[in-house]
Amino acid sequence: MVDHNSELVLETKGLKAYFGDNLAVRGVDFKVHSNSVTAIIGPSGCGKSTFIRCLNRLHEEVPGARAEGSVRLKDQDIYAKDMDPVMVRRQIGMVFQKANPFPGMTIFENVVAGLKLAGIRKKSFLEETAERSLTHAALWDEVKNKLHQPATSLSGGQQQRLCIARTLAIDPPVLLMDEPTSALDPISTSKIEELILQIKKHVTIVIVTHNMQQAARVSDYTAFFLLGELVEFDETSKMFTVPKDKRTEQYVTGKFG
Amino acid sequence: MIHRRLDSGLTQLTELLVLTSRYVEEAVSHSILAWRERDSSFVDKVHKIEEQVNQSHKQIDAECLKLFPTAPLAVDLRFLLSAVKINTDLERMTDQAVNIADTAGYYLRFPTLPHQNELCEMADDVQFMVREAIESFIKGDSLLATNVLRCDDKVDNLKDKIFRDIITHITHNPKDAEQGLNVILIARNLERIGDHATNIAEDVIFTVSGEDIRHSGKQKIALGDPNEKRK
Numbered sequence: 126m127v128d129h130n131s132e133l134v135l136e137t138k139g140l141k142a143y144f145g146d147n148l149a150v151r152g153v154d155f156k157v158h159s160n161s162v163t164a165i166i167g168p169s170g171c172g173k174s175t176f177i178r179c180l181n182r183l184h185e186e187v188p189g190a191r192a193e194g195s196v197r198l199k200d201q202d203i204y205a206k207d208m209d210p211v212m213v214r215r216q217i218g219m220v221f222q223k224a225n226p227f228p229g230m231t232i233f234e235n236v237v238a239g240l241k242l243a244g245i246r247k248k249s250f251l252e253e254t255a256e257r258s259l260t261h262a263a264l265w266d267e268v269k270n271k272l273h274q275p276a277t278s279l280s281g282g283q284q285q286r287l288c289i290a291r292t293l294a295i296d297p298p299v300l301l302m303d304e305p306t307s308a309l310d311p312i313s314t315s316k317i318e319e320l321i322l323q324i325k326k327h328v329t330i331v332i333v334t335h336n337m338q339q340a341a342r343v344s345d346y347t348a349f350f351l352l353g354e355l356v357e358f359d360e361t362s363k364m365f366t367v368p369k370d371k372r373t374e375q376y377v378t379g380k381f382g
Numbered sequence: 383m384i385h386r387r388l389d390s391g392l393t394q395l396t397e398l399l400v401l402t403s404r405y406v407e408e409a410v411s412h413s414i415l416a417w418r419e420r421d422s423s424f425v426d427k428v429h430k431i432e433e434q435v436n437q438s439h440k441q442i443d444a445e446c447l448k449l450f451p452t453a454p455l456a457v458d459l460r461f462l463l464s465a466v467k468i469n470t471d472l473e474r475m476t477d478q479a480v481n482i483a484d485t486a487g488y489y490l491r492f493p494t495l496p497h498q499n500e501l502c503e504m505a506d507d508v509q510f511m512v513r514e515a516i517e518s519f520i521k522g523d524s525l526l527a528t529n530v531l532r533c534d535d536k537v538d539n540l541k542d543k544i545f546r547d548i549i550t551h552i553t554h555n556p557k558d559a560e561q562g563l564n565v566i567l568i569a570r571n572l573e574r575i576g577d578h579a580t581n582i583a584e585d586v587i588f589t590v591s592g593e594d595i596r597h598s599g600k601q602k603i604a605l606g607d608p609n610e611k612r613k
Contacts, residue, residue: 337453337455338453341453341455365455365456365459366455366456366459366460366592367456367460367592368456373456374456374457377455377456378454378455378456378457378458379388379389
């Protein structure tokens, strides 16, 4: 159920992203409501991954890449001169297509890595947070007896949920997910989708996906990107039944892309 | 690959629905001829068509069942949902046509009652609605569909008038009660066919535009003068 009165968490205005001289995102105005899941769909190369990497200032880590325009996290301008990108990424976490647990670390160490980087050392707090985060990531029951085994001993789907737990451990208000299930089998995909629906009670989610059925299953809102532009944004139920723009209609019915 | 399978499946489904629609149009037309021409040969023809429609009814449902797991979206999803409903409407229209044909077959043994003019007018309107509903579906044309909606109230009013007139006639001529009842049954079945044609028209509008106009009274506001229906 979409809550139209929920608070705005993220808002972009005229957001542009460049790779050198190449304009990849062409002035996007976009709003994300709290405790919602917003899916971003569009054909390969349309700028959707670049767009979400601008939302937590990861885009600028690419040599020659830069962003223009405004991105606000509640009342903060995340591109303000005095804003530390590392602090931005603590508040706007990200999960990637390929699970990337820290090699050489145990499952437990992976989950609490962000907290330790923030200087938190209290053992009981770290343990409580690890259990809570792993529970939210629907992984606790599977790993509670092997927390001190290498994270790389887990299956691909478990590793991805571990990465989600690691991100949730630092309690970000926003979680970005860039095709988080594209490398997973249907059962692991289903577990991730289920946990997305669970954790949205605690965190606002923006997910890039190529799978429109997945967008239909998990998201409240959907944005369709094409050639670096936001073509259409609406409630997911409307986007997949009665899209307003002809290009959206053609894309979701498989006429291109 | 899924989209290609969906596209060819939807094409095949459309062809089946078009074929069934033509059967239904013929069934309705023959059922009306049976009583209008007082020709019992049309009764058998309607029954034969009904068998074909019943087969198609199951076949279309089976095709829809195959297509839902391909997870169609947007216009494809709207079309598939409408196809399921239109299929049911077509089957019911044929049942009504059979009712009319059977009643007409029975009616032949009695002399004709007055009130034929209203019944003929109603039959013309219902046939027009069936034709337009089917054409609107085949062409995906909302304008043709609105022609059907325009006609629905007129058919309902004609049915009410026929009912009133027949009841008055029977009150004064009790010996005509059985014929009168047959006329009422034919009018009632014609009206139901008109309702199914209206359902199809509403589904066509939903498929084409995504607008759900059922139960809204909206069409009445937008459609204007019912007398313009055949322009």
